[in-house]
Amino acid sequence: MVRADFRSNRPVIEIADVLRRHGDAYRQAHAGHLGRVERRVMSAIIACRTGALGGHVEACDDCGMTRIAYNSCRNRHCPKCQGPARAAWLAAREAELLPVPYFHVVFTLPAQIAMIAFQNKAAVYAILFKAAAEAMMMLASNPRRLGAEIGLVAVLHTWGQALTHHPHVHCVVPGGGLSSDGARWIAGRPNFFLAVKPLSRLFRRLFLERLKAAFDAGALGFFGDLAHLAEPAAFATHLTTMRHVDWIVYAKKPFGGPAKVLAYLGRYTHRVAIANSRLVALDDDHVAFRWKDYRQRGATKVMKLKPGEFIRRFLLHALPDGFHRIRHFGFMANSHRTAKFALCRSLLADHGEQPAPKNVDPAPLDSTHQSSADVPVCPHCGGVMRVVIRFPHGFNQTGARTSSFRCDTS
Numbered sequence: 001m002v003r004a005d006f007r008s009n010r011p012v013i014e015i016a017d018v019l020r021r022h023g024d025a026y027r028q029a030h031a032g033h034l035g036r037v038e039r040r041v042m043s044a045i046i047a048c049r050t051g052a053l054g055g056h057v058e059a060c061d062d063c064g065m066t067r068i069a070y071n072s073c074r075n076r077h078c079p080k081c082q083g084p085a086r087a088a089w090l091a092a093r094e095a096e097l098l099p100v101p102y103f104h105v106v107f108t109l110p111a112q113i114a115m116i117a118f119q120n121k122a123a124v125y126a127i128l129f130k131a132a133a134e135a136m137m138m139l140a141s142n143p144r145r146l147g148a149e150i151g152l153v154a155v156l157h158t159w160g161q162a163l164t165h166h167p168h169v170h171c172v173v174p175g176g177g178l179s180s181d182g183a184r185w186i187a188g189r190p191n192f193f194l195a196v197k198p199l200s201r202l203f204r205r206l207f208l209e210r211l212k213a214a215f216d217a218g219a220l221g222f223f224g225d226l227a228h229l230a231e232p233a234a235f236a237t238h239l240t241t242m243r244h245v246d247w248i249v250y251a252k253k254p255f256g257g258p259a260k261v262l263a264y265l266g267r268y269t270h271r272v273a274i275a276n277s278r279l280v281a282l283d284d285d286h287v288a289f290r291w292k293d294y295r296q297r298g299a300t301k302v303m304k305l306k307p308g309e310f311i312r313r314f315l316l317h318a319l320p321d322g323f324h325r326i327r328h329f330g331f332m333a334n335s336h337r338t339a340k341f342a343l344c345r346s347l348l349a350d351h352g353e354q355p356a357p358k359n360v361d362p363a364p365l366d367s368t369h370q371s372s373a374d375v376p377v378c379p380h381c382g383g384v385m386r387v388v389i390r391f392p393h394g395f396n397q398t399g400a401r402t403s404s405f406r407c408d409t410s
Contacts, residue, residue, distance in 0.1 A: 013279040015079055015314065018287055019046050022307035029308060038315045044075035056390045058376055062383030069376075076325075077318055082270040089326075090266050093153075096332075096341055097258035099348060101175035103193040104252040104264070107132040107203055108168040110245050112238070116211075116229070117167050120220050122320040125167065127214065129154055131207035132169050133329035139194050139202055140177060146194070148177030148186040151332035151340070153265070156325040159273045161291040162303060163313035170268055172261060175254065178331060178344065185347035191254060200249040207247075208239055269326055273317040 019042050027034060027042070047053050055070035072081045109117060109128060117124035133154060140146040152173040160166035175188040214220050215235055222229045229235045255261050274289060280302055281288040287310040292298045305313070319325060331340035376385035 013282050014276045015274070015279070016045050016048060017282060018279075018307065018310060021282065021284075022311060026308050026311045030312075034315075035318075037318050037321060041075060041077045041315065041318045042311075044073040045078050048073035048075070048078050048080055051391075054390075054392045056387045058385040059388045060378035060381065060383045060385055063378060063381045065378055065380050066388070067385075076270075077272055079272050079274070079276045082272065086266055086270040089269060090262055093265065094262060096337070097261060098174050098341075098344055099258065100187065101190055102255045102258065102261045103173045103175055104255065105136065105171045105173060105193070105199075106168055106248075106250040106252070107135075107171065108166070108248040108250070109207075110242065110247060112242060112245070113207075113211075114165055114167050115226060116220070116222075118165050118316070119223055119226060120214075122323055123214050123219050124211070125156055125158075125319075125323065127207060127210045128167060128169055129156065129327050131203055131210055132171060133327075134206050135199055135203040136171065136173065136194065137330055138206075139199055141180075146177060146186060146188055148179060148188075149331055150174065150177035151330035151337075152328070153332060154327050154329065155265075155268050156319075157268070157271070158317045158319075161294070163273055163310070163316070165316050172265065178340070178347070182343060183347075185344060193251060193254075196249050196251050199251075200247050203249055204243065204245075204247040208242060212239060273314055 023042050023046065027039070049055075049070040049072055051070060053071040053073060055068060057066055057068055059066045072078075074081050074085075076082070076085075107128065113124075117128070133152060136152060137150055140148055140150045150173060152171050154169045154171045156167070156169050158165060158167045173193060175190070175193060176186055177188075178184070179186055211220075215232075229238055255264065278289045278291070279287070280290060281304075285306065286304045287307055288302055288304045289310075290300055291303050293301050328334060328337065331337070331344065377383070378385050
């Protein structure tokens, strides 16, 4: 049995170890049901930072110490490849922070709808984004509420602590917005954004309207236990039932300031279903990992799953190709965000608020494939590490072929 060493910052067990040890058996057992995206996620994580993807040899300018650095797979589902992507994304977002309170709102799909979402990921996850954003923007624009055009960033998560399918979006929203004529900044109350109950009801209505439209357009598929929903009468009955179910919208306390917003986003934007640091043990029969039981006030527990079940749960959260899991709406939308942010800063400055940093030309909002530009530092003496040899995928630093493995990480 392999166990994690909690005294080290580097996990002893990684998702890649689970897939190397049990991935072939899982592929064989699910040969007729494993999709192209899931297969690609598995092969990318296995190949990450190995000779299969190539790499280079670095040497220290000062002490001469050398080391091998293998290339990353850059797959957005890989636990080891999100650090540089997160850093680049946050650097681009820092210039967009406004000197106002920020709020955190979470929209969660009921279990009966989550099942439909799993069989129609691209269509239903997109509806989740749009319904959540539209609900907040509609309610905020009401003169009896805030009476302003707001902006928000939304991040999709599809997992719970036990790796079960639990689709929800985390939304971060500035506490205020632009007047309809764009001439004023309308500030919200310091500790209150929008009432949760009307927001929940509006979210439910907008989501179900969009879901029905997708069904009418033939954009949804139903399989297995949900096959009966392909019949219009059964689907209509299902929607009627969902209109009488409470949909969960949770508004958390406001952040302590813009810097806290960045710290929060850094934890959430590029998170994958489970981090390597949560893995506890791995053997031929089980994978063990830590999880928080929120039904018992967040108590930390250890869950043991059969390897095949662990891999199945991990792959539940593979997203369709090209699907953006970070999206911006309102005055933060891509089409006009530069001009709108400039206007917001100007109006806030007119009211005596401390201006945010000048806007820069940020990286694309949904880019997840950026690499760190930091110069590597020698772990022995602190000198600069320079690349002295490069070798392509499938070869090691001596020029010998390591394997015939090929990995598609796009």
